[in-house]
Amino acid sequence: MIKVNEYFDGTVKSLALENEDGRVTVGVMAAGEFEFGTSTIEYMTVVSGSMTVLLPGETAWKTFRPYETFVVQAGQRFGVKTGQPSAYRCIYK
Amino acid sequence: MIKVNEYFDGTVKSLALENEDGRVTVGVMAAGEFEFGTSTIEYMTVVSGSMTVLLPGETAWKTFRPYETFVVQAGQRFGVKTGQPSAYRCIYK
DSSP states (O other), rough: OEEEEEGGGEEEEEEEEETTTEEEEEEEEEEEEEEEEEHHHHHEEESSSSSEEEETTTHHHOEEEETEEEEEOOOOOEEEEEEEEEEEEEOOO | OOOOETTTTTEEEEEEEEEEEEEEEEEEOSSEEEEEESSSSSEEEEEEEEEEEOTTSSSEEEEEOOEEEEOOOOOOOEEESSOOOOEEEEEEE
């Protein structure tokens, strides 16, 4: 069965899979601002909409658009602002 | 709220959103073979894994990999085979 994850009162949801990429989720964020924590390295790729991201140790927010990827190391926190509902793929390494 | 869709006894699930791309879903298919029907034009893009697709009017299956897109016109049926769990983005026009 395909697992459905929910975060932030259902304003972020994701579907989990495992394949040649390893552990993967695809998910949707409503418009809003979110802070996430990592337990593994995460390769986050925007697939629809856009995400403006504050990466660990950075002071400037940076915007990522479809097929652009940012990487967050394990044990870090990062911020995401979405001006519109947006979708992503996350690969966990 | 982000709507979760389920098909084929939960072996295909998707999450719906609407943004600058229009109506969009991101979804996951378990390994298997599926036949889908369209009610609008669908722009299907693989985002993880791969999908081997029989498009309407074609006799040969064709394999699509991450960031590759196929288009299905409205009112058509198409087949998808997935050798591994795979994820996609679909834009409805």
